[in-house]
Amino acid sequence: MSTLNQASDYQKNRILVEAAIAAAARRAGRNPQDIRLIGVTKTVPPEDVSPLLDAGIREFGENRWQQAKPKLESPRASEAVWHFIGRLQTNKIKYVVPHFAWIHSIDSFELAQAVSDYTARWDKPINVLIQVNVSGELSKGGLSPDDVVAAAKRIHLLPGLRLTGLMTMAPEEEMPEATRTVFSGLRQLLSEVQSELGDPKVCELSMGMSNDFEIAVEEGATMVRIGRRLMDPSYHHHS
Ligand SMILES: *Cc1c(COP(=O)(O)O)cnc(C)c1O
Numbered sequence: 001m002s003t004l005n006q007a008s009d010y011q012k013n014r015i016l017v018e019a020a021i022a023a024a025a026r027r028a029g030r031n032p033q034d035i036r037l038i039g040v041t042k043t044v045p046p047e048d049v050s051p052l053l054d055a056g057i058r059e060f061g062e063n064r065w066q067q068a069k070p071k072l073e074s075p076r077a078s079e080a081v082w083h084f085i086g087r088l089q090t091n092k093i094k095y096v097v098p099h100f101a102w103i104h105s106i107d108s109f110e111l112a113q114a115v116s117d118y119t120a121r122w123d124k125p126i127n128v129l130i131q132v133n134v135s136g137e138l139s140k141g142g143l144s145p146d147d148v149v150a151a152a153k154r155i156h157l158l159p160g161l162r163l164t165g166l167m168t169m170a171p172e173e174e175m176p177e178a179t180r181t182v183f184s185g186l187r188q189l190l191s192e193v194q195s196e197l198g199d200p201k202v203c204e205l206s207m208g209m210s211n212d213f214e215i216a217v218e219e220g221a222t223m224v225r226i227g228r229r230l231m232d233p234s235y236h237h238h239s
Contacts, residue, residue, distance in 0.1 A: 010048075010055035013230045014039075017213075021224065024217035035217055038083050040209075040227030046070040053079050061085045061104075061225050065092045072099045085167075085206075085225055087141050093118050102127045104167040104206050104225075107142050109154050116160030125160060129167040129206050132189060134182045137171055145189055152193045156202070163197075165204030165222070166190050176212040183207050183219035190220075210235065 014037070022032035039052060040061040049071050052060070058079075062068035063086025071077060083102040088111060096103065097118055106112050106128045119126050130152060133142035143151055148166070156163045168186045170179035186207055194202055208216025210229035217224065228235040 007051040007054035009233065010052055010057060010230065014055055014057055017226055017229055020214055021217055024214040028218045028220075030217070030220075034222060036223045038085075038206075038223055038225045039230050040085065040225050041071060041231070042067050042227065044071075044231050046074045049074045049080070050076050057230070059083060061227075063087075063105075065095050068099070069095070083223075083225075088115075090114050097122065097124065097126060100126070102129070102164075104129045104223075105131045105141065106155065107131045109151050112151075112155040112158055112161065116158035119160035121160075125162050127164045128155070128161045129165045129204060130155065130163070131167045131169075132186060134168045134185045134189075135171050140169055140171075142168065145185065148189055149192055149196050152197060152202070156197050156199065163202055165202055165206065166193065167206035167223075169209070170207070170212055170216075172211070176215055179212040180215050180219060183212075183216045183221065187220040 018037060021035050021037065025032040025035060036059060038059045038061040039057040042063050053076055059081045061083040082100045083104060084096050084100040085104045088096060088103060088105055093115055103126060112128065130148060131142035132145055132148055133140045134145060152163060166186055166189060168182060170182040173179055186205060190205055194200060204222045205220050206223040206225065208221045208224040210226055213224040213226060
């Protein structure tokens with residue numbers, strides 16, 4: 001993949017994506033300001049952190065510690081809010097927690113507990129989302145929908161973290177419309193979790209990527225995770 005490197009190119013892409021988010025929000029009678037754009041930077045080199053910030057992208061998503069590390073060590077890294085969105089191995093918790101404000105990929109109570117044990121020591125509460133495998137694809141991570149409410153109840157009680165919502169990845173579909181039931185399924189699951197916990201602050205839905213974020217926004221996404229559509233000049237979406 002070629003990289004853009006120019007703040008002006010990144011800015012052009014950001015404006016297009018934000019306009020598409022706003023249009024999708026309005027179609028659903030939502031306020032576009034309620035949707036947070038996370039730029040997934042996993043494919044960009046560390047020297048692009050600065051142009052991305054200059055382009056007005058403030059929230060960065062990374063799915064592997066090894067790829068994130070050089071970017072987190074770049075001079076302006078602290079100006080961004082970092083989201084960990086990939087599978088988190090227990091032995092990486094100690095690296096991830098100090099740098100990331102959000103972890104979207106909590107896929108077991110045991111992982112949540114290990115994160116909580118670590119953050120409690122640092123007095124640094126971290127925002128977490130439970131990843132749900134709504135589609136049931138074997139290749140996808142996340143808890144089965146049937147296990148989410150019970151896990152959420154236990155994770156909600158952990159002292160070192162703040163449970164903020166749910167995350168999912170939809171299958172790669174030729175027709176983005178086919179992802180709609182996955183997103184509406186996650187929204188329904190969140191309302192179940194909210195009423196079981198009696199906590200309206202558990203309200204985030206992290207769903208939607210380059211190919212399907214408009215549908216995710218129509219279905220209630222509060223965070224979209226966009227990689228290729230922002231970072232890759234040759235990307236053209238399917239629809
Ligand atoms: C790579 C990645 C994204 C972004 O995907 P694009 O299709 O490039 O927008 C979003 N979420 C997760 C978990 C990812 O790993």
